[in-house]
Amino acid sequence: MKRIFLFFVLAVGFNLALSAQVEAVEAADQAVEDTQEALEGAKMEFEKTTIDYGTIEQGSDPYRIFTFTNTGNAPLVITNAKGSCGCTVPTYPKEPIPPAQSGEIKVRYDTNRVGPFTKRVTLTTNASDEPIVLTIKGKVEPKAEEPEGVPSEGGNMFNSGGF
The missing domain is CATH 1.10.287 (Helix Hairpins)
Known part of the structure; x- marks a missing residue:
């Protein structure tokens, strides 16, 4: 028993x-x-993270646009976007980007600065603990000046009605 x-x-x-x-x-x-779902959250995917302006003329179009999509499962919030210097100014959406929606980061570079350039825009978001870095690059050449002694539009003094 x-x-x-x-x-x-x-x-x-x-x-x-x-x-x-x-x-x-x-x-x-x-x-x-639960941890995996929490970690997934918002996710920011760019079409490209580098834009090459190529060789452009001084004073030409200063804007370029980075397009992104929130591929995560939570709203994407961009809390800050900062250029690497004062010549690079980003504009970003202030409202949350819902999952599966897209947005744009518009970057303005001062094209009055002659010479080659490589500048960065650093983004702070809720999609990553690490900052996201976007790059613009290119070369600005001086504007072609008209040679002296060549009359501008309107003709010369003999056929412009001046005499």
């Missing part, structure tokens, strides 16, 4: 220990799933 009782106690104890482990494993699995 003692053996049957001992066997019964051991069986019940083993069963309790086993069910406790199963519950612990299930709880751990649920915690991993």
